[in-house]
Amino acid sequence: MTDEIPEIDSAFGSGVPIRGNDIDTDQIIPARFMKVVTFDGLGEFAFFDQRYDENDEPKDHPLNEPQFQDAAIMVVNANFGCGSSREHAPQALMRWGIDAIIGESFAEIFAGNCLALGIPTVTADHDTITELQDWVDEHPDADIDVDVENETVTYGEKTVDVTVDDAQRKALTEGVWDTTALMKSNADAVAEKAASLPYVDD
Amino acid sequence: MSEGTLYDKVWEEHTVSELPTGQTQLFCGLHLIHEVTSPQAFGMLQERDLEVAYPNRTHATVDHIVPTSDQSRPFRDDAAEEMMAELEQNVRDAGINFSDPTSGEQGIVHVIGPEKGLTQPGMTIVCGDSHTSTHGAFGALAFGIGTSQIRDVLATQTVAMEKKKVRKIEVTGELGPGVEAKDVILEIIRRLGTEGGVGYVYEYAGEAIENLDMEGRMSICNMSIEGGARAGYVNPDETTYDWLKETEYFEENPERFDELKPYWESIRSDEDAEYDDVVTIDGSELEPVVTWGTTPGQGVGITQPIPAPEDLPEEKQDTARMAQEHMGVTPGETMQGYEIDVAFLGSCTNARMPDLRRAAEVVKGRQVADSVRAMVVPGSQRVKAAAEAEGLDEIFKDAGFEWREAGCSMCLGMNEDQLEGDEASASSSNRNFIGRQGSKDGRTVLMNPRMVAAAAVTGEVTDVRELKEVTTA
Numbered sequence: 001m002t003d004e005i006p007e008i009d010s011a012f013g014s015g016v017p018i019r020g021n022d023i024d025t026d027q028i029i030p031a032r033f034m035k036v037v038t039f040d041g042l043g044e045f046a047f048f049d050q051r052y053d054e055n056d057e058p059k060d061h062p063l064n065e066p067q068f069q070d071a072a073i074m075v076v077n078a079n080f081g082c083g084s085s086r087e088h089a090p091q092a093l094m095r096w097g098i099d100a101i102i103g104e105s106f107a108e109i110f111a112g113n114c115l116a117l118g119i120p121t122v123t124a125d126h127d128t129i130t131e132l133q134d135w136v137d138e139h140p141d142a143d144i145d146v147d148v149e150n151e152t153v154t155y156g157e158k159t160v161d162v163t164v165d166d167a168q169r170k171a172l173t174e175g176v177w178d179t180t181a182l183m184k185s186n187a188d189a190v191a192e193k194a195a196s197l198p199y200v201d202d
Numbered sequence: 203m204s205e206g207t208l209y210d211k212v213w214e215e216h217t218v219s220e221l222p223t224g225q226t227q228l229f230c231g232l233h234l235i236h237e238v239t240s241p242q243a244f245g246m247l248q249e250r251d252l253e254v255a256y257p258n259r260t261h262a263t264v265d266h267i268v269p270t271s272d273q274s275r276p277f278r279d280d281a282a283e284e285m286m287a288e289l290e291q292n293v294r295d296a297g298i299n300f301s302d303p304t305s306g307e308q309g310i311v312h313v314i315g316p317e318k319g320l321t322q323p324g325m326t327i328v329c330g331d332s333h334t335s336t337h338g339a340f341g342a343l344a345f346g347i348g349t350s351q352i353r354d355v356l357a358t359q360t361v362a363m364e365k366k367k368v369r370k371i372e373v374t375g376e377l378g379p380g381v382e383a384k385d386v387i388l389e390i391i392r393r394l395g396t397e398g399g400v401g402y403v404y405e406y407a408g409e410a411i412e413n414l415d416m417e418g419r420m421s422i423c424n425m426s427i428e429g430g431a432r433a434g435y436v437n438p439d440e441t442t443y444d445w446l447k448e449t450e451y452f453e454e455n456p457e458r459f460d461e462l463k464p465y466w467e468s469i470r471s472d473e474d475a476e477y478d479d480v481v482t483i484d485g486s487e488l489e490p491v492v493t494w495g496t497t498p499g500q501g502v503g504i505t506q507p508i509p510a511p512e513d514l515p516e517e518k519q520d521t522a523r524m525a526q527e528h529m530g531v532t533p534g535e536t537m538q539g540y541e542i543d544v545a546f547l548g549s550c551t552n553a554r555m556p557d558l559r560r561a562a563e564v565v566k567g568r569q570v571a572d573s574v575r576a577m578v579v580p581g582s583q584r585v586k587a588a589a590e591a592e593g594l595d596e597i598f599k600d601a602g603f604e605w606r607e608a609g610c611s612m613c614l615g616m617n618e619d620q621l622e623g624d625e626a627s628a629s630s631s632n633r634n635f636i637g638r639q640g641s642k643d644g645r646t647v648l649m650n651p652r653m654v655a656a657a658a659v660t661g662e663v664t665d666v667r668e669l670k671e672v673t674t675a
Contacts, residue, residue, distance in 0.1 A: 020521065021517060021521050022397075024635045027637065031614045031616045035284075035616065036281070037241040037285060038245060039242055039349075049637050082430070083633060084633075085330060085332040085347060086239065106400075113348035116350030176221070179221065180250065180252070183221075183358040186227060187255070189219055190359060193217075199322055199465070201458070
């Protein structure tokens with residue numbers, strides 16, 4: 001495989017605030033939409049049960065509001081993406097249009113899944129996030145610049161410091177976030193490791 | 203940084219290389235796959251013209267979508283049938299062993315791995331399922347991965363990971379009557395929070411943990427992820443080794459037991475191991491814990507009052523308010539008397555033999571309340587057969603429980619087993635998230651298996667320790 005993996009130094013676009021702590025992956029993509037063998041088409045089911053009532057009528061939710069339809073940057077609170085390991089969750093958000101997520105904190109498997117898709121998950125404290133969410137509500141069309149390399153987020157006239165996990169920053173900015181080919185190139189070392197483990201008997 | 207812990211040793215033992223990102227390329231001793239999170243990974247492999255590198259270190263089963271009533275093919279649900287057919291095709295093409303429903307050994311992936319003896323101490327184990335942490339009960343380093351990582355593991359048998367910190371959670375003392383492993387882990391999550399474990403691996407230790415059977419240890423490690431920790435483990439000991447001896451692999455290869463035991467002993471955490479954090483909980487003070495809210499951290503002792511949101515830390519108040527509104531519970535009251543419509547005894551947390559035995563003891567001679575739909579979904583076909591050999595199925599059926607085939611079932615409502623409308627369920631599963639059990643208005647109360655049995659017969663959340671003796675006429 002020789003496909004170039006893009007270097008992701010930053011993400012840019014208008015925002016959408018999703019408020020609340022402990023938003024789990026069952027909320028991001030309900031299990032019934034996972035009865036599929038590809039990820040195609042998951043975008044329309046992102047946050048489905050928060051967005052539609054039992055008669056599929058739209059409810060109040062940021063992803064339903066016209067001013068957020070072109071959003072690329074999601075602004076969330078604490079422990080976002082907790083629960084199931086389903087990659088369907090970030091896949092659904094990505095296919096809805098999200099390129100980066102700024103939050104107070106992320107569940108580990110969710111953040112790892114985002115990285116595997118080239119989606120930065122950057123963090124800041126509660127006050128910074130709340131202020132940004134409020135700003136996005138007031139400026140739904142304005143762009144937010146997520147600078148992964150320099151660990152800053154710029155919106156309006158303001159630039160704030162954010163944190164990007166070291167490995168994530170390197171992986172994104174150096175274009176090594178898709179690890180298959182990289183790890184495949186160590187196949188000999190892998191075989192040696194396998195042979196050295198006492199429990200490997202095949 | 204931690205030093206000399208099982209985590210440090212197993213990590214070191216499986217390190218292949220340091221990647222340019224600073225992550226470690228870690229060899230995966232066992233890769234378990236199922237029908238929901240693997241098909242896209244096989245698709246990605248095909249797109250890149252890659253093959254499965256170590257099919258012998260990969261094992262498949264079907265659990266999430268499999269019906270637990272009529273399993274004849276094709277399945278009634280077309281989407282489920284398509285996923286099943288896709289998995290069958292993928293494992294056939296790659297030469298991967300598959301515990302399918304005709305094998306007599308199918309079941310929830312975290313039940314069958316240990317049963318077959320695939321799960322062993324000192325291994326690294328991955329699966330596209332967050333409850334992979336279950337396997338840590340054997341002293342393995344086991345964690346859930348996403349589909350792109352499944353692709354990596356299929357293609358290379360390795361995964362890119364960052365090393366975590368280690369928190370030792372020491373549960374001292376002896377658990378009281380009616381208090382089970384489930385109560386211990388619900389209490390741990392209540393105290394440390396649903397994100398308290400982010401960035402950590404949990405080592406469970408102390409007298410109360412050492413005295414648990416393997417199934418109890420599995421229940422605890424299983425829910426590590428609900429506390430934010432991607433992996434949790436218990437150091438292997440004689441309880442572990444005795445259990446392993448009875449598994450398929452070691453019954454067929456008894457010589458391997460003696461060959462491997464020195465390795466298992468060598469990866470135990472050293473007496474003087476260093477931890478990044480240590481938390482101590484007095485196990486003798488615990489009582490059965492049930493959840494009142496919509497995260498597994500929103501739990502309370504069965505005789506204790508449901509907390510008022512304003513008494514909780516500020517960052518937890520909003521979720522608590524929303525949760526209490528959804529559940530229809532009142533702060534200041536206990537959960538006792540909360541009416542239920544469904545009793546679900548199943549899931550990778552609590553659907554193994556000791557779980558069913560303990561629940562059957564409660565159910566014996568009693569009847570499921572008229573208003574309650576109660577079901578037992580054994581964790582695997584082997585658990586089901588063993589339970590039937592002991593006559594547990596008759597006890598449950600006589601009481602009015604449905605006796606189902608093995609699968610994940612109502613834990614996540616991907617097959618036909620789902621809550622309807624705003625039904626409330628007493629559930630031995632692991633997640634009480636809104637919508638989790640198939641209905642977005644559904645309400646889930648998590649509890650241990652005996653508490654589920656008690657709720658089934660009374661029709662409301664009940665302190666199993668207070669149930670009156672059954673008087674046989």
